[in-house]
Amino acid sequence: MELRKYREGDIDVLARLGVAAFGASVSDWEKNFDPSQNPRLDLEQVHVIEEDGEVRASTTVLPLESFVEGEPRPMGGISAVMAHPAYRRRGYAGELMRAVLHDMRERGVSLSLLAPFAHAFYRIFGYELATEEIEYKLKPADLPTSQEQRHLRAYREEDLSALMDLYTAEAKRHTLSVRRSEGHWKKSLADKDTDAAVYERDGDVEGYILYKISGWQDRDPRRILSVEEIVAATPHAREALLSFMAGLDPLVYGIKHFTPRGEPLHPYLRSSHVDAKIEPDQMLRLVDVEGALGYLGRVSAQLVLDVSDDVIPENAGEYTIGDGKIVRGAEAGESVSLDVRQLAQLYAGYLPARELARHGLVRASSPEALDLLEELFPLGDPWLFGPDHF
Numbered sequence: 001m002e003l004r005k006y007r008e009g010d011i012d013v014l015a016r017l018g019v020a021a022f023g024a025s026v027s028d029w030e031k032n033f034d035p036s037q038n039p040r041l042d043l044e045q046v047h048v049i050e051e052d053g054e055v056r057a058s059t060t061v062l063p064l065e066s067f068v069e070g071e072p073r074p075m076g077g078i079s080a081v082m083a084h085p086a087y088r089r090r091g092y093a094g095e096l097m098r099a100v101l102h103d104m105r106e107r108g109v110s111l112s113l114l115a116p117f118a119h120a121f122y123r124i125f126g127y128e129l130a131t132e133e134i135e136y137k138l139k140p141a142d143l144p145t146s147q148e149q150r151h152l153r154a155y156r157e158e159d160l161s162a163l164m165d166l167y168t169a170e171a172k173r174h175t176l177s178v179r180r181s182e183g184h185w186k187k188s189l190a191d192k193d194t195d196a197a198v199y200e201r202d203g204d205v206e207g208y209i210l211y212k213i214s215g216w217q218d219r220d221p222r223r224i225l226s227v228e229e230i231v232a233a234t235p236h237a238r239e240a241l242l243s244f245m246a247g248l249d250p251l252v253y254g255i256k257h258f259t260p261r262g263e264p265l266h267p268y269l270r271s272s273h274v275d276a277k278i279e280p281d282q283m284l285r286l287v288d289v290e291g292a293l294g295y296l297g298r299v300s301a302q303l304v305l306d307v308s309d310d311v312i313p314e315n316a317g318e319y320t321i322g323d324g325k326i327v328r329g330a331e332a333g334e335s336v337s338l339d340v341r342q343l344a345q346l347y348a349g350y351l352p353a354r355e356l357a358r359h360g361l362v363r364a365s366s367p368e369a370l371d372l373l374e375e376l377f378p379l380g381d382p383w384l385f386g387p388d389h390f
Helices: 011-022 026-032 092-106 119-123 147-151 157-171 182-190 235-246 289-293 340-348 353-358 367-376
Strands: 002-005 046-051 054-068 071-083 111-114 132-138 152-154 194-201 204-213 223-232 253-260 275-280 283-286 303-308 317-322 325-328 335-339 362-364
Touching (some): 002 092, 092 111, 157 194, 157 204, 157 223, 182 194, 204 235, 283 340, 289 317, 289 325, 289 340, 340 353, 353 362, 362 367
Parallel strands (some): 071 111, 223 253, 303 335
Antiparallel strands (some): 002 046, 046 054, 054 071, 132 275, 204 223, 317 325, 335 362
C-alpha cells in the first residue's frame, strides 16, 4: 500500500472514485478536484491510497480559517473521506485520517472540522460533536409578513462587498464559522441553482437571503424553497426577509430553513407548532492542543488542564493556562482532567463545563477549578453556515 499526495492525472480516477463512494456525476467530481472551479482546494492536500497500481481511497483537507473569539484561525476541513465500495473495511479510511492529522500538525494547523458519516468512527481519531442546527420545515403561512418587504430587491454584482461584510460580522458571532473568501462567494453565487435577494434601505444593504428552489414534485408541497443563508444586520431587514418567504404561493411552496441552535425561529412565528428538529452537524478536533489554547483569552487565575489524547501523543499532558500564556506542565493548584474530545466540545462552546462534569466527562480538582473552566470556555453558539459545508 502506498499513501501519497495527489499527482497530475489523478483527477479522472478520483472523480470516478467519488461517484462510486458518494454518487453525483463524474463532471461534478471533476469540478471538485479542479482548483479553477473549487477555490478552496489545494491539490497538495489531496491524500490518496494506491495499492496494486489502483487508487482505492482518498480524502482532501481544505485549508480554511475558522473564527475563534472573533479572529480567523487556520482550520483543516476534512472533505470526502472515500474508499471504493469494493475495498471498504480494509483500514484505508483510518490510514487516511492518521495521515491528514500528521500533515495538519506539520503545517501548523491546530483545528480541524468534518461532517461525519459515523460519529463513532471519527471519535476514534479524537473528533467530537461540536455544532448542531435546527431544521425547520415550514409553510409560507407560518411566517409573519411585513411592509419592510418593499425594500427587498434582487441581488446585483455590485452588492458583493456589502454581502461579504455582513456575513463576516455575523460569522464572528459563531465560533467555528468559516472565513469565506471572495472566490468562494463568487462560486456560490454563480451556482445556477442559487438565487439571492437583498434588503436595501437608504442606499445601504442591511441583509440578504441565499436560496434554492426545487423542481416540480408530484406531491405536496410541489416545490421547496431551501434557505441557504439569511443574514440581517437590523430588525427591519430580518422582518423583510421573513416576509419574503411568507409571500410565497401557499398552494405550491414549502420552506426548508436551518438556524443555529442559539437563534431558534419558532418563537417568532405566527404559531410555534411547526416541524422542527435538532440536527447534529460538525465534529471538531484539536490537532495541536497548545496551539489551539493559545487562541483563547485570559482567565482570572491559573488553571491546569490535564489532557489525554490516544491518537496524537504530543497533545497529551498538562497545560497551565493564565497570565496570558500557555505553559506545558502543572504550575498551578487548580486542575481539570479531560479527554481531547471533551476539550473540543468546551473549546467550541458547544457544551457547558458544568454539564460535562455532571456526566463525569471532565474531572475538576475543586469547585473553584470548575468555575475557572467555565470562565475559560463559556457556552457559545458554534455553527457552520450552509454555503461553507464541505
